[in-house]
Amino acid sequence: MKVLLIKDVKSLGKAGEVKEVKDGYGKNFLIGKGLALHATNDVLKKYEAQKKREKEIEAEEIAQAEILAEKLNATKLTIKHKIGANGHLIGSVTNKExxxxxxxxxxxxxxxxxxxxxxxxxxxxxxxxxCKLGHAVHANLKIDIIGE
Known part of the structure; x- marks a missing residue:
């Protein structure tokens, strides 16, 4: 019987692969434990369509992250912070600020x-x-700290 692996199975294969296994192993163990699906044409088509949608969504997220990175690289953020008598900031500027x-x-x-x-x-x-924006996209943000 042919099965489509949903999750990685040790000594058999990785998720997304189609494998030929014995009927009992496929039905009772792999399909029974939710590790695989019976590899019919419908199941394979749905799986391919799902993978295609996931790739499209990921590509869109990467494009949005790159647009945001360009915007952040061109941005100069000004933060006002209290200054003590010695000319240094009282405390420090945190990533939350x-x-x-x-x-x-x-x-x-x-x-x-x-x-x-x-x-x-x-x-x-x-x-x-x-700034980490996801999908290995980074931006450098310039910050101008001024005293108040």
Whole structure:
């Protein structure tokens, strides 16, 4: 019997492969445990259509991430932060502050976990931070820290 593997099966194959197996193994173990489907023409066509849709969705997400990366690379974000008597910032500018300022000023929503600050920002000046946008797309955002 031919089966379409839905999940990786050790010593048999990876998800998406069509394999020839014995009837009992296919029906009782693979199909019974939800690891495979009986490889009929309908099942194979549905699987191919699903994979095609997933690729299209992924391509669209990559295109949107690249557009956002271009926008972020061209953006200069200004953040006002309190300054102490010694000329340094009170505390430091965090990735949460950067995320909130991006959302407030430019209506760009990036999770704070996806913003990487190399060194702590403890003094006024211009800094660059890395923003992960998904699908291995990154952007460099320039930040101008000014005191208030």
């Amino acid at each position: 950067i995320s909130d300022a991006l959302e407030k000023d430019f209506e760009i929503i990036i999770d704070k976990k996806n913003i990487t600050v190399d060194k702590k920002i403890k003094a006024p000046g211009i800094y660059e931070v890395d």
